[in-house]
Amino acid sequence: MNSALFFFSWLLSACLPASAAGTAVLEQLNPAAAAEELKAAARTGDGDAQLAAMYKLKAAGPEAAVPPLIEALKDPDWEVREVTAWALGHMEPFPASGVKKLIEAMGDKNKAFGLAAAEALADINPYDDLIKELASESAGARGRALYVIGKTHYHKEKDEQKILNLLKDKDEKVRENAIWALGELRMEKADPVPALLGLFSGAPYQLCARVTSALGKFPPERVNPEIFKLLSSPDNYLRRCAALYFTFTERAPAGAAQALTVALGDADPDVRGAAAITLAKLSPATPGIVAELARLLSDPDLRTRTDAAGALSRRGLPAAEAVPALEKALEDKDPSARAFAAGALAAIAPDTRGLAAELAAALKSPEANDRIFASWGLIKLGPAAVEYLPQLVTALEDEEVKVRDNAAYALGAIGPAARSAVPVLVRAQGRSSEIYGDDFRGLLASIGPAEKGALPELIAALDSKRSRMPYAALEALAIMGPEAGEAVPALIGKLAGDKHLARAAAGALANIGPAAVKPLQETLRRGEYPLSVEAAAALARLGSTGLPVLKTALEDTDDFVVMCAARALGSMGAEAATALQRLKGLEQHRSQYVRARAAEASEKIKAPLAQQPD
Amino acid sequence: MKCFVLAALCAAAALPAAASTMTGESKVCPVCLADIFHNAQMSASVFDTGLDFRPLGAVVTPSPLPVCSECGFVVHGSSAGPRALAAMREITASPRYKALSARSSYYRLAFLYKKTGAHDQADIGQAYLKASWQEENDPVKLKEDLGLAFFHLNTYMAGIAKGSPEWPVGQYLLAELLRRLSNFSEAKKILRGLSGKQLPGALNEFVNFQLTLCARKDPAPRSAGEMRK
Numbered sequence: 001m002n003s004a005l006f007f008f009s010w011l012l013s014a015c016l017p018a019s020a021a022g023t024a025v026l027e028q029l030n031p032a033a034a035a036e037e038l039k040a041a042a043r044t045g046d047g048d049a050q051l052a053a054m055y056k057l058k059a060a061g062p063e064a065a066v067p068p069l070i071e072a073l074k075d076p077d078w079e080v081r082e083v084t085a086w087a088l089g090h091m092e093p094f095p096a097s098g099v100k101k102l103i104e105a106m107g108d109k110n111k112a113f114g115l116a117a118a119e120a121l122a123d124i125n126p127y128d129d130l131i132k133e134l135a136s137e138s139a140g141a142r143g144r145a146l147y148v149i150g151k152t153h154y155h156k157e158k159d160e161q162k163i164l165n166l167l168k169d170k171d172e173k174v175r176e177n178a179i180w181a182l183g184e185l186r187m188e189k190a191d192p193v194p195a196l197l198g199l200f201s202g203a204p205y206q207l208c209a210r211v212t213s214a215l216g217k218f219p220p221e222r223v224n225p226e227i228f229k230l231l232s233s234p235d236n237y238l239r240r241c242a243a244l245y246f247t248f249t250e251r252a253p254a255g256a257a258q259a260l261t262v263a264l265g266d267a268d269p270d271v272r273g274a275a276a277i278t279l280a281k282l283s284p285a286t287p288g289i290v291a292e293l294a295r296l297l298s299d300p301d302l303r304t305r306t307d308a309a310g311a312l313s314r315r316g317l318p319a320a321e322a323v324p325a326l327e328k329a330l331e332d333k334d335p336s337a338r339a340f341a342a343g344a345l346a347a348i349a350p351d352t353r354g355l356a357a358e359l360a361a362a363l364k365s366p367e368a369n370d371r372i373f374a375s376w377g378l379i380k381l382g383p384a385a386v387e388y389l390p391q392l393v394t395a396l397e398d399e400e401v402k403v404r405d406n407a408a409y410a411l412g413a414i415g416p417a418a419r420s421a422v423p424v425l426v427r428a429q430g431r432s433s434e435i436y437g438d439d440f441r442g443l444l445a446s447i448g449p450a451e452k453g454a455l456p457e458l459i460a461a462l463d464s465k466r467s468r469m470p471y472a473a474l475e476a477l478a479i480m481g482p483e484a485g486e487a488v489p490a491l492i493g494k495l496a497g498d499k500h501l502a503r504a505a506a507g508a509l510a511n512i513g514p515a516a517v518k519p520l521q522e523t524l525r526r527g528e529y530p531l532s533v534e535a536a537a538a539l540a541r542l543g544s545t546g547l548p549v550l551k552t553a554l555e556d557t558d559d560f561v562v563m564c565a566a567r568a569l570g571s572m573g574a575e576a577a578t579a580l581q582r583l584k585g586l587e588q589h590r591s592q593y594v595r596a597r598a599a600e601a602s603e604k605i606k607a608p609l610a611q612q613p614d
Numbered sequence: 615m616k617c618f619v620l621a622a623l624c625a626a627a628a629l630p631a632a633a634s635t636m637t638g639e640s641k642v643c644p645v646c647l648a649d650i651f652h653n654a655q656m657s658a659s660v661f662d663t664g665l666d667f668r669p670l671g672a673v674v675t676p677s678p679l680p681v682c683s684e685c686g687f688v689v690h691g692s693s694a695g696p697r698a699l700a701a702m703r704e705i706t707a708s709p710r711y712k713a714l715s716a717r718s719s720y721y722r723l724a725f726l727y728k729k730t731g732a733h734d735q736a737d738i739g740q741a742y743l744k745a746s747w748q749e750e751n752d753p754v755k756l757k758e759d760l761g762l763a764f765f766h767l768n769t770y771m772a773g774i775a776k777g778s779p780e781w782p783v784g785q786y787l788l789a790e791l792l793r794r795l796s797n798f799s800e801a802k803k804i805l806r807g808l809s810g811k812q813l814p815g816a817l818n819e820f821v822n823f824q825l826t827l828c829a830r831k832d833p834a835p836r837s838a839g840e841m842r843k
Contacts, residue, residue, distance in 0.1 A: 496693060527696040529644040560699050563647040593646035593685065593703070 031060040035068035035084075039075060042083035045430050045466030054087045062091040066098040070105065073116040078399035079431065081116035089123025099129040106144040111366075112399075118144070122151035131159050139171035146174065150181030160190035167195050176210060183214030193222055200230070200241040205270070205304045208241040216248030224253050231259050236268040243274035247281055247307075257283040264288050269295070273304065280311035290318060294325035297341065302334055309340035310373065313347040323349045330358060338362070339370040346377035356381055360388035363407075368400045375406030382413040389414070393421050396428040405434050412443035422450035423457040426473050430466030441475055449480040459490045470494070471504055478508040485515040492523050495534035502534045510541035517542065521549045524565070527558040536568035543575060554582045554598075562586070563597045570601030574608040636674070643682035644694055645706050652680035652689075662839040665820060666790050668747055670837055676744035679719045686715055688723045698732065705729045718748035721759065724766075739766035743791075750835070757795065764791040782813050789824055794835065798828040 034056035041049035057065035072084040105117035133145035146166060149155060155163065166178035182192045199211050215223050230242035243263045246252040260282065263275035276292035296308035309329065312319045329341035339362035345352045346359060362374035375395055378385045385392065395407035408425055411418040429440065450458065461473035477484045494505035509516040523535035539546030553565035566583060569576040586598035635657050641650045658673035669675050680689040687706045705711055705726060714722050724741035727733035746759035771784045785804050792801035805828065808821045823841040
C-alpha cells in the first residue's frame with residue numbers, strides 16, 4: 001500500500017466498497033468538469049469512474065452540482081441520462097430551485113429529457129416540494145408532480161385526501177395521472193376504491209383500462225367483491241369495465257372465468273369484447289373468445305384494437321380463425337395497431353407474408369410498447385427474421401431493456417445466420433439486461449461460433465469496464481473453440497483477476513484445446529499466485545490434453561508449481577489415475593505442504609475409482 | 615496532500631451508510647494451497663468514528679482477514695511472485711510465527727509485513743493499530759499493540775517533513791496513541807503543538823477534545839460522537 005494513503009485506509013478498508021469515494025474528494029471540485037467526467041464514464045459503462053465523478057459532484061455541493069447535471073439530462077445517449085438521474089438522486093440536500101427546474105423539464109418538448117427529469121425526481125423524492133406543486137396553477141405542473149409521487153411509491157397519510165381530490169381535477173391529464181398514482185401508492189387512511197369505481201360510469205375503453213389497471217394493484221379482497229357485483233349491473237359501462245378488471249390482476253379468483261363466460265354472451269358488444277380480452281388470459285380455451293377479439297380488431301378505438309391483438313397472441317388460444325382479421329389489421333392506418341397485429345400474427349401464423357418487414361419497421365416506433373411487442377414478434381419468426389438482422393442489431397441498443405432483450409432472443413432464434421451479430425450481443429450485455437448466465441449461454445449456443453473476424457472485438461471486450469461484458473466475451477470465445485486461438489494470451493491474463501472471470505477464462509481456454517496447452521504450461525511454471533494456480537486448473541479442464549503437462553509439473557523444482565499441479569490433478573478425479581504413481585512419489589517430499597497437497601490429490605483421484613464397478 | 619484532506623473529511627462527516635452484510639467466500643492459501651472458507655464483509659453501516667479513526671456502527675472492524683487453518687498464513691494482497699511466495703512459506707513455517715497463533719490476525723499480519731520487508735512502517739503501524747481493535751479486551755495485548763503501533767508510526771513520521779500535509783494528522787494520531795497508553799504529558803505536548811493551527815477537516819475539534827481527555831487523564835477509546843455530545 002502507498003504509505004501516503006495509510007491514514008484514511010483504516011476508514012475506507014472497513015466501510016467503503018471502493019476507493020472511488022476516497023479519490024473523488026481529493027480532486028479539484030469543479031462541478032462542470034465532474035459532470036463531463038460523469039457523462040464520459042456513463043458512455044464507457046465504467047461504474048467506478050461514475051461513482052468517483054458522483055462523489056466529486058457531491059463534494060462540490062448540490063447548489064453548484066445540480067445545474068450542470070440537469071443540463072446533462074438532455075444528452076442524446078440514454079445511458080448518460082440514466083446515470084445522470086442516478087447522480088442527481090445523490091445530491092443532498094437537493095436545492096428547491098433544482099426541483100422546480102426538473103418539474104419544468106418534465107414538460108419539455110424533448111421527451112427523453114422530460115422522462116429523465118422524472119427519473120431523477122423519483123430518485124431525489126423531494127416530497128414536500130412535490131406536494132406543494134399539486135396546488136400549482138399550472139395543470140402541467142400538477143400532473144407532473146403527481147406522476148413523480150406515483151413513481152416514488154411514497155406519500156404521507158395527511159396528504160391522501162389531497163391526492164384523491166385530483167381525480168376530479170379540471171384537467172384530463174391530471175386526472176389520468178391521479179388514477180395511475182393511486183394505483184402506485186398504498187393509502188392507509190383514505191380508500192380510493194369507491195372513487196375509482198365511480199369513474200367507470202360512462203367511461204370509454206381507454207379510461208376503463210386505465211382505472212382497472214390501477215385497481216389491479218389494490219388488495220384483491222378489497223376490489224374483487226365490488227367487481228363481481230358490477231358484472232351484473234344494468235349499466236353497460238359498469239359491466240364492461242368490470243369485465244376488463246381481471247386482465248390487470250395477477251391472479252383471478254375462483255368464479256371469475258365463469259362470470260366472464262356469461263359476460264361473453266352479453267347483449268352489449270363492448271361488454272362481450274372486454275370479457276373476451278380478459279378470458280384470453282384467464283381461460284383461453286373458452287369458446288367464442290377468438291371471434292369477439294377478431295371483431296374488436298376493427299374497433300374505432302386504438303387501445304381496443306391493440307389490446308385485442310395482444311390478447312390474440314396469448315398462448316393456448318385457438319386463434320387461427322382470427323388470421324384474416326389480423327391480416328386486414330396489417331393495413332390499419334395506425335402504426336401501433338399494425339405492430340400489434342403483426343406481433344399476434346407472428347405468434348399464430350408466422351408464415352404470413354410481409355410480417356417481418358412490418359415488425360422490423362415497428363422497431364423504430366417512438367412508442368415503447370410497439371417496439372416491445374414487435375421485437376417479441378420477431379422472436380416468434382425465428383430464422384425468417386434474418387433479412388432484418390441490421391434492424392435487430394440496432395434494437396440491441398434500444399433504451400428499453402425489454403426491446404434489447406427481445407432483440408437478443410430474436411437473434412438467437414435466427415441461429416447461425418446471425419453469427420455476425422455476436423460482438424454486438426456481447427456489447428449489449430454490458431448494458432442492463434435481464435438475460436443472465438445460462439440463458440445468455442443458450443442464446444449464444446443457438447447462434448454458434450462468432451465469425452473469426454470478430455476476435456479482435458471480443459478480445460477487447462475482455463477488458464471492458466462494463467461489468468458483464470467480459471463474461472459475455474468469454475462465453476462467445478468459449479463457443480468459438482479452437483478458432484479463438486489468438487485469444488489465448490488475453491485469456492491467460494484473465495486467470496489472475498476476478499475469481500469468477502478466471503473460471504470462465506479457464507473454460508474458454510479448455511475449449512480452445514491443444515493451442516492453449518503450451519502457454520498454460522509456461523504460465524504454470526512461472527510459479528506466481530494466483531496465476532499458476534489458475535493455469536493448472538485450466539490445464540485440468542483440458543482433460544487428457546492437459547494431463548501430461550500436469551504430471552510433468554509434479555517434478556518441477558519449484559514447490560509452488562508442484563502444489564499447483566497436484567491440486568489440479570486432484571480436481572480431475574479418476575481421469576488423472578495415471579498420475580497416482582508420481583503423486584505417491586511425493587509422499588517423501590521435503591515440504592510438508594507438497595506432501596499434504598499430493599496426498600489430498602491422490603484421495604480425490606482414488607475416491608471415484610473405488611466406486612467404479614469391477 | 616491527498617490523504618490528509620480525506621482523513622479530515624472522513625473524520626468530520628458521517629460516512630455513507632450501507633447495508634451491513636457478510637458473505638462467505640472461498641480462497642486458496644498462497645503458502646500451502648489449501649482451500650480457505652472465509653466470511654468477508656461486503657458492506658456496512660458506519661454511524662460514528664473513533665478518535666483513532668476506527669469506524670463505529672453496524673460494522674466489523676477491522677475487516678476480517680482470511681486465515682489458513684492449515685498453515686496459519688494470514689492472506690493479504692492479491693498476487694505474489696515466486697520470491698515473495700518462498701519468503702512467505704519460510705516465515706509461516708518458522709517457530710516464531712507459529713508461536714503467534716493465539717494472537718489476532720492483524721498482529722500476525724504486522725509480523726508478516728515486518729518479516730517480508732515488502733511493507734513500510736506506516737503499513738506495519740496500521741496493522742498493529744487494527745490488532746488493538748481486535749485485542750481490545752485483553753489489556754496486556756492491547757498495550758503491546760498500541761505500543762507497537764506508536765513505535766512504527768513514530769518511525770514513519772521521523773521521515774516526514776514538518777511542512778508536509780501528512781504531518782499534522784500523523785502527529786495527531788501519535789498523540790491519540792500516547793493518550794491510550796496513558797502517557798498524557800507526551801500526548802499533551804504534541805497536541806499543544808497542533809492546537810490553534812489551521813488543520814484539515816474536523817481535526818481542530820479532535821485536538822481540543824484530546825486535550826480535554828488528557829486533562830482528565832482519560833485513556834479510554836473515545837469517539838467523535840462523544841466529542842460532539
